[in-house]
Amino acid sequence: MNTALAPESRALLSVWQDAAMEDEEMPRSRPTTPRARARERTMARIVELGNAQLLEHGASELSLRQVARDLGKVSSAIYRYVASRDELLTLLIVDAYVDLAESVDRALEQAGPAPRERFLVLAAAMRRWALAHPERWTLLYGTPVRGYEAPAESTTRDGIRVAVRVLEIAVDADAPREGVAPAPPATALPEGVSALVEELLDELDLALDPAVAVRAVTAWSALIGVISAHVFGQLGDDAVALGDHLLAVQCRHLADLIVPA
Template identity: 35%
Template structure:
């Protein structure tokens, strides 16, 4: 690769970072529906036509922001699980003895909440109301499931270690759905394990959304304590021994 091409690629990557950075600030002030390539170009001092070399449409920019957001959540979750797993392996107490699965689950949940509280507008783009006229393309999926793959790994390892207590049988009518979930996150466990794990995962994001979007206002004051308690209950639902 020539030095000139490398320099051009660095400049392009830097411009893309600047464009997406400005777009994230727009999310905070205008919301996803108000995202405008022309407004981004104005802030950068570019003519509108120039920005289309990097993002041909608003939807392309939205897709880039969505992929970046999912990857950021995924990275936060992966780091949290790696640390919790290392801590459990290094310990010599009960948590180390049972693989630390419940502790890893709680660490992952806290990572999701922490990222959401630090990046509320990006979280809203991912998990809030759909953007009118926009449909996320399939290339967002690998980033979108990074966090879920971590949960699948925790549950799968707990199941393999005999450290899981499933809630009960899964209705046969859900067999097709559970098969699709397994395929999406490479989860090699039976339906009665998949179903409660999926419920716990949905409960995690539901609890975070309630906090972030104001449903807990004037009701729940001890947010962190409530969150940890709820995640512990959801972990038990998924079969993780506290």
């Protein structure tokens, strides 16, 4: 069996490594000069206007010229801030990832310490955000925008934040606890997959069996699919009417992947 890492796996590892290094070496700081603060306000307004366009017209109809008009600027002036429609899309993707992650973090701050409860709270927070912002959820997890490819160096750090929370929950769930039965053993991984996951976990400074980590990431990715099925109405009108009741059942099944009831 060939256990070498595939090129796409090596690329993923490189992106996660870069994201981890950026968090340690390049902390985000607030601008200190009036000019920098003015630029930050303008950029925030551009993102706000872009999100308004996204809500009204969808990602495929984003227009920098319209953003310029809404800012009260000539169309050429907008390019001093945003070079292209693709760059605006990237700004909106990062903004959505940050908002989603912060919503999840706020919910987890109110949750108890039990890993299963924390996963279910995380899942509920993701669904609330998705239903409140279906156009932004679609931008993150729906049909890709034709001709656009999100730059990993700009989007990965914030894009993995919720996944890292799920992995942290898995770390807690995998720790021995008095009076709690251990989770069933995880399925053994192929050597190449195990090596990749071990490197990712090392970069994230998470002590977790790679097979358990894969189970946790499976729960996270399945959660995205489950929520998308609700947001996009893929389960039919009757399922939409059941809403949280159906999702709660589905999320309990996903929680079993991390910590059985």
